Amino acid sequence: MNEVINKLGQEYVSVDLLEKLVYSHDLAVLPKFVKPLFDTTPVAIVRPKTTEHIAEIMRLANEYRIPVIPRGGATWGFGGTIPVKGGIILDLTGLNRIVHFDEKNGLLTVECGAVWEDIMHFLRETRWKLPTYPSSALSSTVGGWAATGGIGYGSLKYGPFLKNVVKATVVLPSGRIVVVDDKSNPNLSQLFGSEGILCIFADLTLKLIPKSDVEVPFMANFSNFANALMSAQEVLRLTSPHSLVLKAFGFVRTKDYVESDTYFFGCVDGNRYEVYKQYLTLDNIVNRYRGYLVPEDEARREWEERFYTLKIKKWGPSILGNEFIIPTHKILDMVKYCWQLGNQAHLDVEVEVMFISRYKALMFQLFLCDERKSLRYLMSAAITKKVLDAAIKAGGKPYGYGLWNFQFMERAEPEKKRELKRIKRMLDPWNVLNPGKMIEVRLRLGFPLPGKLYSMFMDGMWFLRRVM
Numbered sequence: 001m002n003e004v005i006n007k008l009g010q011e012y013v014s015v016d017l018l019e020k021l022v023y024s025h026d027l028a029v030l031p032k033f034v035k036p037l038f039d040t041t042p043v044a045i046v047r048p049k050t051t052e053h054i055a056e057i058m059r060l061a062n063e064y065r066i067p068v069i070p071r072g073g074a075t076w077g078f079g080g081t082i083p084v085k086g087g088i089i090l091d092l093t094g095l096n097r098i099v100h101f102d103e104k105n106g107l108l109t110v111e112c113g114a115v116w117e118d119i120m121h122f123l124r125e126t127r128w129k130l131p132t133y134p135s136s137a138l139s140s141t142v143g144g145w146a147a148t149g150g151i152g153y154g155s156l157k158y159g160p161f162l163k164n165v166v167k168a169t170v171v172l173p174s175g176r177i178v179v180v181d182d183k184s185n186p187n188l189s190q191l192f193g194s195e196g197i198l199c200i201f202a203d204l205t206l207k208l209i210p211k212s213d214v215e216v217p218f219m220a221n222f223s224n225f226a227n228a229l230m231s232a233q234e235v236l237r238l239t240s241p242h243s244l245v246l247k248a249f250g251f252v253r254t255k256d257y258v259e260s261d262t263y264f265f266g267c268v269d270g271n272r273y274e275v276y277k278q279y280l281t282l283d284n285i286v287n288r289y290r291g292y293l294v295p296e297d298e299a300r301r302e303w304e305e306r307f308y309t310l311k312i313k314k315w316g317p318s319i320l321g322n323e324f325i326i327p328t329h330k331i332l333d334m335v336k337y338c339w340q341l342g343n344q345a346h347l348d349v350e351v352e353v354m355f356i357s358r359y360k361a362l363m364f365q366l367f368l369c370d371e372r373k374s375l376r377y378l379m380s381a382a383i384t385k386k387v388l389d390a391a392i393k394a395g396g397k398p399y400g401y402g403l404w405n406f407q408f409m410e411r412a413e414p415e416k417k418r419e420l421k422r423i424k425r426m427l428d429p430w431n432v433l434n435p436g437k438m439i440e441v442r443l444r445l446g447f448p449l450p451g452k453l454y455s456m457f458m459d460g461m462w463f464l465r466r467v468m
């Protein structure tokens with residue numbers, strides 16, 4: 001650590017115990033009984049200010065074989081930023097500058113730690129806007145989204161984040177700085193979604209889109225989920241909204257202005273005529289499925305609330321999150337199954353469905369629970385395993401692996417796993433960059449955690465949860 005301090009300077013490094021404890025978890029809390037299996041306390045937190053700093057840290061990490069764990073806003077809930085072998089947490093939020101704005105061509109180069117909301121703020125006075133952004137935009141970073149899923153608001157119409165990035169400067173585990181794009185080796189799509197195990201995104205050049213003439217939010221209430229779903233599918237067939245999100249159960253109850261069991265909302269953008277035509281079609285479809293469009297001011301309020309999904313947490317007091325990508329024709333079965341599991345385990349289940357295309361959706365569930373009751377919390381966590389088992393059987397896949405979901409990758413995406421392992425061996429022979437995530441998890445003493453054993457353990461927990 002002294003060497004890191006000598007190279008970067010004292011002001012970039014913290015070994016304060018309290019800070020180290022804060023940095024030993026992300027959005028999701030590791031159950032008390034699981035924590036001792038890993039060394040979750042970092043030896044230090046390092047806050048680089050330049051790409052060269054990151055490269056320097058990676059070179060030292062290789063020399064001394066110290067794990068380095070990249071961290072942005074820590075809003076991801078799958079344990080990607082939790083150390084499992086101690087090591088250095090690389091807090092990237094200090095790299096948050098706008099590097100270059102090519103106003104003529106709508107290209108914006110930003111550092112990885114820039115928060116989405118700040119970028120939106122920067123673009124307010126320009127004629128450009130972001131094609132897509134996550135609903136965690138108020139606190140998540142650009143690099144964090146490149147490293148994880150990259151599906152969010154706007155992805156339905158303008159594609160996922162990957163499709164809207166021209167190039168990126170990355171630091172490889174060896175400390176080499178390279179620029180990657182569609183044609184480089186490795187290329188952007190190999191590194192996107194690699195959850196911080198293959199490279200550190202240092203800066204990214206984003207493709208912007210011109211602001212539309214009008215953006216009209218919409219919101220439709222329904223008396224039951226099946227009707228809302230069928231209506232949403234018809235909307236996808238006959239119109240092309242910017243975003244379309246379906247919400248049910250507790251998500252509805254957090255809103256004092258929503259008077260139905262389930263609703264969908266979103267936004268249509270484009271020129272005036274196009275938007276007007278789409279809105280009329282939407283109204284027609286909604287009526288046919290016995291729903292109704294709410295007045296525009298209510299729809300606008302819901303649209304502006306899209307960044308506050310976690311309001312529901314106050315009812316927990318804790319939440320267990322789960323996300324997977326699923327074919328749209330399986331949504332109803334999956335929602336019913338989640339509901340059934342929630343009833344069996346006496347857990348309140350909340351469901352949100354963000355459509356990615358006519359055929360695919362991102363389904364997000366929250367289970368309300370209480371992490372203070374450690375054993376019960378661990379047993380409750382097993383519900384997410386049951387849901388993912390069913391989602392994979394239905395042709396879906398987890399939306400992220402990290403520490404929590406590593407066991408599913410072999411079943412859901414075996415080829416991707418093999419490919420990631422191959423690139424990892426090539427780029428990171430000493431396994432210093434975010435070890436013990438996504439493709440394999442190792443326990444404190446270095447033993448690999450077999451996915452099957454973990455799976456059996458979680459099934460056991462689920463059995464206990466149902467009977468206790």
Ligand SMILES: Cc1cc2nc3c(=O)[nH]c(=O)nc-3n(C[C@H](O)[C@H](O)[C@H](O)COP(=O)(O)OP(=O)(O)OC[C@H]3O[C@@H](n4cnc5c(N)ncnc54)[C@H](O)[C@@H]3O)c2cc1C
Pocket residue numbers: 026027069070071072073074075076077079080081092112113133134135136139140141142143144145146147148149150151152153195196197199200201202307308309310402434
């Ligand atoms: C309320 C809420 C709403 C959300 N909505 C969405 C959504 O709409 N779409 C979506 O995809 N996700 C969503 N998420 C999940 C999460 O916010 C996103 O994945 C987000 O992009 C993570 O960014 P972060 O900066 O918080 O990353 P972190 O949580 O800090 O890190 C996530 C992973 O990426 C790695 N990482 C971080 N920065 C870098 C970097 N620069 N280079 C390499 N690896 C890095 C970390 O090691 C870790 O494995 C939501 C979460 C919450 C709490």
